[in-house]
Every structure is written in C-alpha cells, then in structure tokens.
Amino acid sequence: MDYALFLGCTVPARSLGYDISVRKVAKDLDINLIDVEGFSCCGFPTASIHRETSLALAAINLCLAEERNLNIITLCNSCTAYLTKVNMILKNNKETFEKVNEVLKANDLEFKGTIDVKHISRLLYEDIGTVKIEKTVKRSLDGIKVAPIYGCHYLKPSSIYNKFDDPEMPKSLDSIISATGATSLDFPEKILCCGGAILAIDENASMGMTHIVLDSVKSLEADAMATICPFCHLMYDEYQATIGNKYGKDYNIPSLFFSQLLGLAFGHEAKELGLKFNAVRTKNLVKKIMGGEQ
Amino acid sequence: MGEEREQEKGKKKSGEFQVITEDQLDPQFKYEIIKEPGGENFLRCMQCGTCTASCPVKAIDPDYNCRRIIRMALIGDKESVLKSKFIWMCSTCYSCYERCPQDVKITELMFALKNIAVKYGYIHPSIKAQLDLLEKFGALLEISEFENRMREKYGLPKINQSPEKVKKVLEKEKIKDVIEGDS
Ligand code: SF4
Ligand code: SF4
Numbered sequence: 001m002d003y004a005l006f007l008g009c010t011v012p013a014r015s016l017g018y019d020i021s022v023r024k025v026a027k028d029l030d031i032n033l034i035d036v037e038g039f040s041c042c043g044f045p046t047a048s049i050h051r052e053t054s055l056a057l058a059a060i061n062l063c064l065a066e067e068r069n070l071n072i073i074t075l076c077n078s079c080t081a082y083l084t085k086v087n088m089i090l091k092n093n094k095e096t097f098e099k100v101n102e103v104l105k106a107n108d109l110e111f112k113g114t115i116d117v118k119h120i121s122r123l124l125y126e127d128i129g130t131v132k133i134e135k136t137v138k139r140s141l142d143g144i145k146v147a148p149i150y151g152c153h154y155l156k157p158s159s160i161y162n163k164f165d166d167p168e169m170p171k172s173l174d175s176i177i178s179a180t181g182a183t184s185l186d187f188p189e190k191i192l193c194c195g196g197a198i199l200a201i202d203e204n205a206s207m208g209m210t211h212i213v214l215d216s217v218k219s220l221e222a223d224a225m226a227t228i229c230p231f232c233h234l235m236y237d238e239y240q241a242t243i244g245n246k247y248g249k250d251y252n253i254p255s256l257f258f259s260q261l262l263g264l265a266f267g268h269e270a271k272e273l274g275l276k277f278n279a280v281r282t283k284n285l286v287k288k289i290m291g292g293e294q
Numbered sequence: 295m296g297e298e299r300e301q302e303k304g305k306k307k308s309g310e311f312q313v314i315t316e317d318q319l320d321p322q323f324k325y326e327i328i329k330e331p332g333g334e335n336f337l338r339c340m341q342c343g344t345c346t347a348s349c350p351v352k353a354i355d356p357d358y359n360c361r362r363i364i365r366m367a368l369i370g371d372k373e374s375v376l377k378s379k380f381i382w383m384c385s386t387c388y389s390c391y392e393r394c395p396q397d398v399k400i401t402e403l404m405f406a407l408k409n410i411a412v413k414y415g416y417i418h419p420s421i422k423a424q425l426d427l428l429e430k431f432g433a434l435l436e437i438s439e440f441e442n443r444m445r446e447k448y449g450l451p452k453i454n455q456s457p458e459k460v461k462k463v464l465e466k467e468k469i470k471d472v473i474e475g476d477s
Contacts, residue, residue: 012445012453013435020448035451040432040460045424046469048382048408049417051331053467057428060459106462156388157401167392193350193387200420201382208354209385274448 003123004070005033006061008079009041010230017274018075018230021259022120024273028136028266029128033073038064042074044082055096056103058086062117063109072117077229078197080119081153084160087117119154121228121258125172126164133179138267140181141289146261147185147222147253148173149213149236151229152193167191173258177226180265189216196231207243210235214243214251224285226258233257238279254282264289319370327367330410332402339364339398345390351383358383360390360400367407376411382418415475422473429464432457 011018026033043057061083065072074080090097091113101111118126124133155167165172170191177184195209214236217225227233235243237255244251256278263273270276270286327333339361346352346361358380367375375381384404391401411417427434437445437453445452464470 007453009433009435012450013433013437013441016444016448016450019445019450023450037454038456038459040456041428041434045421045428045434047405048421049412049425050467050469050472051405051409053463053469053472056463056467057460060463103463103466106466107459109459152385152387152389157391167388193385193389195350195354195385197385197387198351198383201379201418202355205351205355205358205383206385209350212350212353 001030001127002032002034002070003073004036004039004065004068006036006039006042006065006072006074006079006083006117008074008076008230009045010234011075015075015230015233015257015277017260017277018233018257020272020274021257021263022075024268025259025262025266026120029124029132031073031123031128034068034070036064036068036070042076042079042082043086044078047082052099052103054082055086055089055100058083059090059100059104059111060107060109062087062090062115063104063111066112066114069114071115073123074117074119075228075230077119077151077153078231080117081157081160083117085157087113087115088160119228121154121173121176122164124176130175130179133176133262137180137265139265139289141261141265142181144182144285144289145185145221145223146177146182147187147217147220147225148177148190148258149194149225149227149232149255150191151227151232152191154228155191173226173228176258177261180262182261182265185217185220185222187216187220189213194229194232194235196235199235206235207239207246210239211243211247211249214240214253215247215249217253218249218251222253223288224261224282225253225255226261227255228258240280252280254278254280254285256282256285314366314369314371314374318373320372321370323370323372323375324368326410327403327406330406332399332404332406332409335396335398336364336367336403336406338396339368340396341365342395344393344395345398345400348389348393350387350389351385355383360384360404363407364398364400364403375407376414376416379418381407381411382421412473413475417473425464425469425473428457428460430457431455432460 046054174184195206
C-alpha cells in the first residue's frame with residue numbers, strides 16, 4: 001500500500017533515528033512510504049497565533065497529498081492531531097472550507113477532502129495488524145521490559161480519532177510492543193504529557209512534567225521506553241540527563257522510537273536503525289536483545 | 295483553604311494576582327470569547343475544577359490553574375487574562391478537554407484566548423520567533439546542506455525546503471499586522 005510520508009519539521013532535522021527506522025520497518029511490513037516534494041509545517045505552531053493561518057498551512061499539505069491521491073502517514077503526534085483535525089474541519093464545515101480555499105488560491109491549490117491522515121503507530125495497529133508484526137519478528141524481544149509512551153496528541157482530542165483507542169487506557173502501542181515478544185509495562189503515567197510543548201515557554205514546568213514520567217518508568221525497572229513522537233523523544237532521550245541532574249536522579253533509561261525497537265525485533269542491526277543518534281546509550285539494551293546471537 | 299493558600303503564593307511569587315476590582319472588569323469580554331472559534335462552549339463552565347485536577351502543568355507549577363483562568367475570563371478580567379503568561383503555559387495535552395463534564399473544550403478555549411491576546415498585541419516572544427523561521431524555511435527547523443549531507447550518509451532522501459507556499463499564506467493572512475495587534 002502506498003502512503004505519503006509526512007515528516008514534519010522536527011523529524012528530518014533532529015530525529016534521524018526515527019526517520020531511518022520507520023522506513024526500514026515499513027519496508028518489512030510492505031508499506032510503501034512516498035516522500036512528497038513541497039510538504040511544509042503542519043500548521044500547528046501557528047494555531048496559538050492565528051487560527052485561520054494555521055488552517056491554511058495545514059491545508060497546503062493535505063492538498064499536496066490529495067493531488068497524488070495518497071493518504072498521509074505522520075510520525076509526530078502534533079502533526080497527526082493537527083492535520084487530522086483540519087482535514088475533518090474542512091471536510092465538514094462549508095464556511096471554513098470556502099475561506100481556506102480562497103487563501104489557497106494564492107498557491108494554486110484547492111482542498112477537496114479526498115484523503116485521510118494516520119499516525120504510523122495507528123496504521124500498524126489498525127491496518128497492518130499485530131499478527132503480521134508477530135510474523136515479521138525474527139528476533140524476539142522476550143524478556144525485555146518496555147514502557148510505552150503515548151504522548152498526548154496521538155490519542156487526544158479523541159473526538160477526531162474515531163475511537164481507534166481509549167484516551168485514558170490506551171492499548172494500541174502496548175499491543176505493538178507485545179507483538180515483538182517484549183513485555184509492555186502498564187503504568188498510569190504512560191498517557192502523561194512530556195512537557196515538550198512548553199519547553200521554550202517555561203523550562204521549569206516542562207522538565208518537571210518529564211521527570212514525573214521518568215521517575216515512574218525508573219521505578220518499574222524498564223529496560224527501555226518506546227516513544228512515538230519526536231517531542232516526547234526530545235524530552236525523554238535528549239534531555240534525560242539534564243533533567244536527571246536537575247532532580248538529582250540517575251535515570252539512564254534507553255529511550256527508543258518504537259520503530260527502532262520494532263527494527264531490532266525484525267532482525268536489523270543497531271546501526272541500520274539510527275541508534276547512534278540516541279542520546280542515552282542503547283548498547284547494553286542491544287546486547288541484552290542480541291544475547292542469544294553472540 | 296488550599297486554594298486560598300495557593301492564591302497567596304501566586305501573589306507573592308509572580309505578582310500576577312492582585313485583588314480584582316469592578317472597575318477593571320469588562321462585561322463584554324465573555325461575548326468576545328464565545329465568538330472566537332474554540333470559545334463557543336465557554337459559558338457552560340460550572341467551576342467544578344476537573345480540568346485543574348487533570349492538568350499536568352498544574353501538577354508542577356501550582357500557580358498555573360486553568361479553572362482560575364476561566365473564572366477570570368468569565369468575570370471579565372480581560373487585561374489580566376490576555377497579558378498573563380499562563381495562557382501560553384498550556385501544553386495542549388487535552389487531558390482537561392477529555393474530562394470536562396460540561397464539554398467546555400478548554401484546550402481549544404486556550405487557543406481562542408491566545409488568538410485574542412495576539413489581536414491585542416500580546417504575543418509570547420518564543421512563539422513570535424517561530425513565525426520568522428516559518429517564513430524562512432517553511433518549517434520550524436532548517437534543513438541545511440549539513441543536515442542533508444547527514445541524511446544522505448544514512449540513506450535518507452534529501453529535503454529541499456520550499457517556504458514559498460507558506461510565505462504566500464502568511465502574506466495573504468497579513469500575519470505581520472496580526473502580531474502587531476493591528477487586525
Ligand atoms: S472541568 Fe469544565 S466545567 Fe469543570 S471547571 Fe474545568 S472547564 Fe469548568
Ligand atoms: S490542555 Fe492545557 S489546561 Fe488542559 S490539562 Fe493540558 S496543560 Fe492543563
């Protein structure tokens with residue numbers, strides 16, 4: 001199946017491990033991800049400033065995918081929610097539809113409402129299915145304890161997501177993790193906000209939010225965290241040591257993109273999955289996973 | 295009791311909260327809010343506090359209290375609300391949105407309040423900085439030669455950032471005037 005791969009702003013610049021591993025894993029699962037020339041910001045960053053502008057910015061991307069007759073697959077939770085939401089508004093609200101199309105004329109684009117948007121994790125859960133994931137596993141992650149990190153906008157607002165998962169007690173990412181043979185840990189903080197969205201506004205509050213989740217994961221003695229959003233990754237991986245210092249904690253929890261974990265389970269080597277871009281070292285984790293092979 | 299203590303604390307710490315007197319209230323403010331997309335359900339709030347209890351920002355910073363922001367807006371304390379740093383501190387996690395028994399859609403209400411604040415010339419500097427980046431790169435981060443060389447090295451396709459379409463939208467929406475508070 002062909003899909004338009006929407007990377008957003010952060011992934012192609014700062015989360016190469018996600019970019020690399022998603023493409024690897026998609027191939028293994030017969031998902032054909034197509035890069036679309038001209039994709040730009042999803043619009044979400046301007047939603048705080050001027051709603052109309054942000055709707056039109058989102059619509060640019062929707063239109064480009066429509067022109068190619070491709071559904072969009074997203075990697076970032078915020079891109080997911082925003083493109084999904086705007087797609088829904090424009091499909092259902094005639095007045096907004098007309099307004100936005102008027103703005104889009106400057107770009108010779110027209111929103112028609114012919115495609116859908118999905119996060120890669122939702123695609124795996126809903127369309128590919130855990131049975132196929134299980135069948136693709138070449139190296140079981142049996143014995144590895146993984147803390148699933150859902151982030152916010154992947155599940156919420158639930159009104160735009162057609163009930164594909166429960167926003168309070170989600171299971172989609174858990175079941176993907178379980179399909180690799182790993183143990184998916186159940187803990188209430190797995191749906192908490194990483195704080196990344198307000199890092200530039202209030203560093204103290206932002207990092208405080210991250211540390212609540214890190215504390216919980218640490219207490220569960222998880223071998224790894226699995227994230228599905230570049231902002232969660234930024235907070236739980238890149239900032240993990242900084243936040244540890246701030247709170248006097250030595251976390252040292254490998255924080256992987258869920259696609260990196262899947263890649264390991266599908267038999268790829270660490271270097272094929274961009275693990276060197278992770279800030280918290282993953283060497284011991286990989287060793288534990290490869291255990292039997294060495 | 296607990297709340298009172300918090301408010302005292304808020305007063306001391308940030309100086310954000312002063313005693314509110316009638317002459318500073320704008321009774322029209324609430325109508326301005328319900329006209330703004332996202333603010334439609336705002337008058338339904340019954341001050342139950344479920345939102346605040348669900349809020350992860352509040353869990354770290356007790357001065358941040360979304361229920362109080364709603365109350366301040368309801369009574370018409372327009373200036374305090376629009377000037378406040380707090381409206382920019384919502385992490386947009388949608389926890390409150392999911393749980394509010396009155397379907398106030400608080401997260402969307404926060405967006406509405408931010409949009410209104412911008413109209414009056416109050417914008418958080420870090421958000422303003424993002425606009426310049428969008429105009430330059432069509433994205434919040436630049437993909438320069440360096441990033442593209444890195445991408446190539448790892449077998450990733452090159453990215454040609456094309457800000458033209460984004461720029462045209464920003465121009466057409468007169469975003470520069472919007473953030474000056476001229477709209
Ligand atoms: S949860 Fe809803 S009704 Fe209750 S205080 Fe918050 S906004 Fe008001
Ligand atoms: S959406 Fe904003 S106000 Fe609501 S719980 Fe999350 S951070 Fe708090």
